[in-house]
Amino acid sequence: MRVWMRSHLTYANVMATLAVFLVLGGGTAMAAYVVSSNSQVGPATISGHKPPTGKQANIIAGSVNPTDLANSVVTTGGITQTSAATAVNYATIKEISADCPAGTKVTGGGYVFSNIAGEDVTAIRNYAVDADTWLVRAEALDASPPDWGLTVVANCAG
16 A cells, blocks of 8 residues: 555655645635625625626626515515714714615615725724614724714615
């Protein structure tokens, strides 16, 4: 057995075996990555089957329709967005929520900071608090921040 194994232990066999492990291991690592925040998605990267031309937000408006969704996700009212904004001031912590219209459910959401560079403020909460409300809580990293604002957006389907 030892002689047989030694005679088959060639450079090519070792490299082929290593390549297989690297490819399979790398594929598993990529499949394990889950997007958990809008900030992890670049602008104009998510679209439905017919995206419009031009620059767009993360989810390109008008490009996602029932063809792109599972059965019974959108039943009557289609997809709408609703938003709410805080005052632009120097508060260190801001929290705001957006409610979907009656008869619709929240399917996702996000936020936008205003009047500030992105690295000075971070979102510490960004999630659906119930079936029809999206909440965002953000905090300024500096103890005395400049004036800044927070806008929350809820994507709703009905």
